[in-house]
Amino acid sequence: MPMASVTPVLSLEHPDQHVYTTESVSLLCQGRNSSSDWTYLWFDNNQGTPRQSADPSLPSYNIRSASLTDSGTYWCQIQRGEEVSGLSNSISLDVIEPPRPLLQPLSQPLDVFPSETLELSCAVQGSSAWIFNWYRNGQQISENSHMSLNGEGSTLTISPAPQASGEYSGSYSCRAQHKNRSVVSGDSNSVRLQVYESKPKPLMTQSPSVEEVYVGEPVNFGCGVDVSSGWEFLWYRNGALLPASGNKFNITSVTPADSGTYHCMARRGKIIFDTENSETRTLRVSERPVPSLALRSPWQDVFVSEEVKLSCGVQNSSAEWTYEWFKDSQAVQMDDSVAQSSDGASLAISSASDEHRGTYSCRGRHRSRPVSTKTSDGLLLKVYGIPVPSLRRDTSWPDVFPSETVALTCGMQNSSDWIYTWHRDGRRLEVHPDLSFGPDTSSLSLTPAKPEFSGTYACDGEHKHRRVKTKSSNQLHVTVHESKPKPLMTQSPSVEEVYVGEPVNFGCGVDVSSGWEFLWYRNGALLPASGNKFNITSVTPANSGTYHCMARRGKIIFNTENSETRTLRVSERPVPSLALRSPWQDVFPSEEVKLSCGVQSSNAEWIYKWFKDSQAVQMDDSVSQSSDGASLAISSASDEHRGTYSCRGRHRSRPVSTKTSDGLLLEVYDQIPRALLTQEPGYEDMYAEETVSFSCNVNVSGGWEYLWYKEETRLTTARSRHTIMSVVPANTGAYRCKAKRGQTNALQSDLSKSSNIRVRVRPMAVVVLLNGWSEAFSTDTLVLRCVVQESQYTWNYTWFREKEEIPLFHSDQHLVTPQDDPQQSQYTCKGVRTGRPSYSTLSEPFKTKNLLLKRRLLLSISGVLFFGIIFVAVGCIVLRATRKQAEESTNLEEPDLFLTMAELKARDDAPCPLAEYITEEQLIRSAEDGEDNGAVCSETTPLPISSPEDQEGTSESLGHADNGGLTSFK
Structure with missing residues (x-):
């Protein structure tokens, strides 16, 4: 396999990627099918530079004692010869310092006394993977009877504190050791502890430091412990605990209840630790003295x-x-x-x-x-202040007349310790026969008064016991006149005639001196009035008369002369007349209203004011009055003008008004009225010949003229009622009306609602003859029946003979016999009922002339025809028999040409032999010509004489004899 396709796997031999300093760490790089001829390349943070400290022959990279510089991201590669594998996965290492624990006291304070408890805690923030060791002054400590640790050593408890303080006082710290890794933290922060050997004694202070204090004085006590902290203080008076806390006990304002012996004590801790009692202080509270x-x-x-x-x-x-x-x-x-x-x-x-x-x-x-x-x-x-004497006049007026007395008094208010000296016009008064002084010269009397006593008087005083002298008193002027005065009498208004209710004020004055009492007289008699004014607030006719006044004064009565006289004549207040100058007292919106107000014979003396519902009328664009108010105009009435109007006159020059006029109620309706249309009777369907009456009414105000309309056509009627005495179909339609009044800018009401009528033709009555053909041969009585055509109503009937009602007969049938009607009269009928229509049209007349002649002629013709038919029938039978043989030989069948009488009667379409003889002309023509009119009849077929023409030709009918059989011709 080419090396380029090989990717090694990098793994960490350590609990996690967080590594504490001094810890050992190994990284292992592994490839598939490891071989000893491989070499290992290590990289950290920079992939282009291999880590030089790694042994290339080993698949592991070992860090013996980690430091902060070992933090970073690591990769590895495998190399064999020139071939190099791809980079491995990365592993990041985070090398950190071991945490430093935090030591915190769990109780306060950090200096304690025997029997108190102290707790300290040690913790690594955010981690519970540590156990702790404790140190005092750098030496590790172990548990004993006074010191205990919890399971992981995170809490140290010293309880109770021992008597020997030296062994437990000192600086405490802690260290943390990882539970699963060989990592030890640094030292925590240190906490200093002090353990005392004995209880402290509080020091108590007092301010002020005296035994006696005064009520209201502040007294402040203080209590302190000079070692440790966290103390709570207790206060006692006379051995009883006080409701006080804190190291100070202040009495802001002492009272006698605060007297006593005071001491304090301190305590602290969950398990209470008390100090010794302080020294005592005695307090005695006294009332504050009053100077x-x-x-x-x-x-x-x-x-x-x-x-x-x-x-x-x-x-x-x-x-x-x-x-x-x-x-x-x-x-x-x-x-x-x-x-x-x-x-x-x-x-x-x-x-x-x-x-x-x-x-x-x-x-x-x-x-x-x-x-x-x-x-x-x-x-x-x-x-x-040094008082000033008060000079007062004991008599009521400053100027007097001969024979009157002047009395003056000089004095100090509320003091009698003064003597007085008198002066007139600045000169001291000496003893004189016409002058008299009272005790301590405090009063002066001038009696009788003389003109030479006129002048300005004053006085001053001097204290009887002190060296105090007053200033001069106020001055009083005394005038003594030589003769009696005459009062001046005034009147307002200064007119002789006044109106009832008008105020009249009289005045009486004396232009010299004062203190006058006034007497009033009417027609020489003394009036019960006083004062210089005699006011009549509302005069009456009893106040008419001649008035004068006089003045007097003094205990010894002094009278003036009489005044001039004044004459007063009292008349009733006029009542103005209020008149309506426009046509109507009740108006509609936009109509004009004019009112006038005036006082007869003296209108020029008054101006007028208008009132509506006792409130003054306000002038505006629609309400105006003349300059003197004598007329009031409302140019366009509205709802706000509704009310009772009155007026009152006010005198042009005096404060007097007329009485209020009588009220005039002006009704202003809210809107233009609508005419009310009524119909009598109120049926929409009317029948010919009935009478209908329409009434148009505006139920408010008056002066209306009425306008009538049928559909859109104006009718000529102008009255409030429009009557059609006998309606015809042409009267069908919708009727409306409206009202108007006034000439200029006439007011028109709204159109009324329409009233619709529909005129129907009355049901038609006809007279029908009920006698059949068979009855024509057996009776002298004609049976008439009255029928109302095309009507579903139930009718009673009224019969007329020669236009006169046949009384007490209301059946639909009427019998006519020759004995009852020898004159062959005309008969008519009509239907009557209680509902509408109450009667039908009057039928066309039915005439009964030649009734007996028609019956006899009809019987003669009937006999001839009867025997003729029998003869014909016999002939037909013979003919039928003779022809039967021929029919049999030829086997031909022929229809019957003749019918028997029974067959004729059985057929509905049989020809009626009497049909052509119903009228007189037909009967004669039939008798002469013997023609057959081809009519079909039966035994019960009635005579067809319902039309007037037929009735004239068949006025006679068959009647029934008393025995009900056929009667012979007469």
């Missing part, structure tokens, strides 16, 4: 510029505190007029002013701790 505030100056209520002194202090411990001052809860600002001592225990206001007014308080602040006393009770300091 005392005192007034050191004489008066708590001071005037401007007076001095004020205050002091503040805490009893028995004032030296521990400094003080701060407050006015109205705001800190007092020190300035030139306000000062305090170095520790704030005193406050001085050298010159009080308005800004110092308020409630003062103080509060102590501890010199060494952030705690304050409570705020002292407040002290209200009232600072008054």
